[in-house]
Amino acid sequence: MSDAAVGTVMAQLVYTNLEGNEFSTAALLAAEVEQEGLILPGGIQAVLSERVINPGCCSGVDDWRGWLSFLEDGTPPWMGHDPWPELEWVGHNARLCANRDDAETFTIDIPRARYIAELERVESDLRGFLHRVGAWADMMGWQDSPLLCRLLDRCLRITDPGITE
Numbered sequence: 001m002s003d004a005a006v007g008t009v010m011a012q013l014v015y016t017n018l019e020g021n022e023f024s025t026a027a028l029l030a031a032e033v034e035q036e037g038l039i040l041p042g043g044i045q046a047v048l049s050e051r052v053i054n055p056g057c058c059s060g061v062d063d064w065r066g067w068l069s070f071l072e073d074g075t076p077p078w079m080g081h082d083p084w085p086e087l088e089w090v091g092h093n094a095r096l097c098a099n100r101d102d103a104e105t106f107t108i109d110i111p112r113a114r115y116i117a118e119l120e121r122v123e124s125d126l127r128g129f130l131h132r133v134g135a136w137a138d139m140m141g142w143q144d145s146p147l148l149c150r151l152l153d154r155c156l157r158i159t160d161p162g163i164t165e
Contacts, residue, residue, distance in 0.1 A: 001132050007025070009040070010133065025141075032151065033144070038062070038151065040060050043080060053096050053108060055080050056079055057080050058081060059080030062156050064122060066078055070087055083098060083099035090109065095107050096108045096110065134146070137149075
């Protein structure tokens with residue numbers, strides 16, 4: 001990720017909590033480390049050829065571990081609403097439905113091995129992001145990038161035991 005992309009993600013984490021018009025890097029980082037929890041809007045997007053299933057409203061990257069739970073115990077992850085994407089096991093495939101409330105909707109079937117490989121990629125990308133945040137915060141002159149990284153890790157549960165651990 002570029003420095004600008006990292007800064008954009010970091011701003012998204014706190015945009016509703018900044019006082020007044022203070023949007024300096026220092027204000028942004030100070031606001032982040034003062035929060036008890038961080039929510040990162042978005043989620044996991046599924047793409048197969050021309051078919052794209054986006055997370056619904058109110059889904060967040062912070063919910064990514066729900067996709068791991070689905071693998072382990074079959075409990076579907078929270079994927080948001082409007083539309084209402086939904087995930088279920090059909091045999092050895094994870095079937096992702098674009099909108100459970102639309103009879104005309106499409107689905108994407110993901111074989112279990114591919115599902116695992118894609119979640120490993122998500123986990124690797126998030127670990128890379130966490131490393132990148134530390135370097136970005138150092139470059140921006142933030143005095144305690146380890147504290148920021150620990151907060152992000154705790155809120156997004158990036159380095160919790162994963163699929164391969």
